[in-house]
Amino acid sequence: MVKAVVTLHRFIIEEERRHPEATGDFTSILYDIAFAATLISRAVNKAGLIDILGATGDENVHGERVQKLDEYANKVIFDSLDHGGHLCLMASEESEQPIPIPEQFPKGDYVLLYDPLDGSSNIDANVSIGTIFSVHRRRDMQAGDGALSDLLQPGVDQVAAGYVLYGSSTMLVYTTGAGVHGFTLDNSIGAFLLSHPRIEIPDPGKRIYSVNEAEDGREVLASLHRIPGSRLSPHVAVRRALHVPGRRRVTQREAAASVRGLAALHGVRTGGWCGYGWAEPDTGCRAERAARAGPVLHGQQGVRGARQQVP
Numbered sequence: 240m241v242k243a244v245v246t247l248h249r250f251i252i253e254e255e256r257r258h259p260e261a262t263g264d265f266t267s268i269l270y271d272i273a274f275a276a277t278l279i280s281r282a283v284n285k286a287g288l289i290d291i292l293g294a295t296g297d298e299n300v301h302g303e304r305v306q307k308l309d310e311y312a313n314k315v316i317f318d319s320l321d322h323g324g325h326l327c328l329m330a331s332e333e334s335e336q337p338i339p340i341p342e343q344f345p346k347g348d349y350v351l352l353y354d355p356l357d358g359s360s361n362i363d364a365n366v367s368i369g370t371i372f373s374v375h376r377r378r379d380m381q382a383g384d385g386a387l388s389d390l391l392q393p394g395v396d397q398v399a400a401g402y403v404l405y406g407s408s409t410m411l412v413y414t415t416g417a418g419v420h421g422f423t424l425d426n427s428i429g430a431f432l433l434s435h436p437r438i439e440i441p442d443p444g445k446r447i448y449s450v451n452e453a454e455d456g457r458e459v460l461a462s463l464h465r466i467p468g469s470r471l472s473p474h475v476a477v478r479r480a481l482h483v484p485g486r487r488r489v490t491q492r493e494a495a496a497s498v499r500g501l502a503a504l505h506g507v508r509t510g511g512w513c514g515y516g517w518a519e520p521d522t523g524c525r526a527e528r529a530a531r532a533g534p535v536l537h538g539q540q541g542v543r544g545a546r547q548q549v550p
Contacts, residue, residue: 247273247411247422247431254415264325264347265374265398272372272403273411273422273431275319279312279356279370280409280424308362309333312355312370326351327377328385337390349398350375350389357402367406374399412438 251269255261313333320326324345329338332354340346353372361368376398377389394400401413409424411431421435 245433247433250420250422250433254417264349267323268320268325268349268351268374269399269413271320271323271325272316272401275316276370276403276409276411276431277424277429278315278319279308279403280405280426282308282311282315283362283368283405308368309356309359316353316355316370320351323347325349326385327383328389329353330390331355332357337385337387339384346383346385348377348380350377350385352390367404369405370403372401372403373397410434 248270251266255263255266310333313331317329317331317338320329321340322344325347326340326349327346328340328350330350330352331338351372351374353370355370356362356368357371358366358368373394375389375392375396377385378392379386379389397416399413399415401411404410404412409426410421411424412419412421412435414420418436419438420433421438422431423434424431
């Protein structure tokens, strides 16, 4: 039996039917976001062939270099959603101030916040980038134009949120609070098809330890040494502080080599495990020097009767 193809359009309609009070405004917003994502996806795939690859020389409100695709994506999203009469205000990472709906268009009951192209600094490296969006219902239903307070609402008040990932394929993922669903763009028909219904975190989850350790390695090292129990090898200290189980034990020498390598890269002087204990900067490993004078049991019996617990 051939499995039925469920498009984003069909999926949204079926979800809307579960809510008799729905006006269709919210449905139209999702349609418009999907349409904008289709245009951005096409531009991303052709970025190396047309003159929209690279930086413009400007900076956005966060001090980041604005890429040409940033500007294009920002305009596409605005132009796709400004005239439908479903929004009263928008806000973009690329714009310092809220973006009003043009006077000639009617105003709606929702506001849209979006990052048109997150990770755009990766464009030249051909790494995945994406669009992030959030939809809120306006607070004051009587006012014509939206206000800043309509945009600055807590995340728990969102009526929808999602992202579009542009990579080897283009995928739109969104939620309205009743499950998370993913749709993959079929370029041959120009439609998003349901490919990942009801996305959930695996139970039990996979043991993956992923940390954004910031841009400055010196800050990473300083943070490692501030962790309680930092006399442990730093990688073990991090795992224990975060209660993250390790798939295998990191040996003292491996941890020391890793941290010393990062320190050397950033010109930072740091201590490390020498195999018999922690060596402070410029002091060397006194335990290791003393150990040469007589036999010791590595990892269990330290110098002068001091015991060392192997992490």
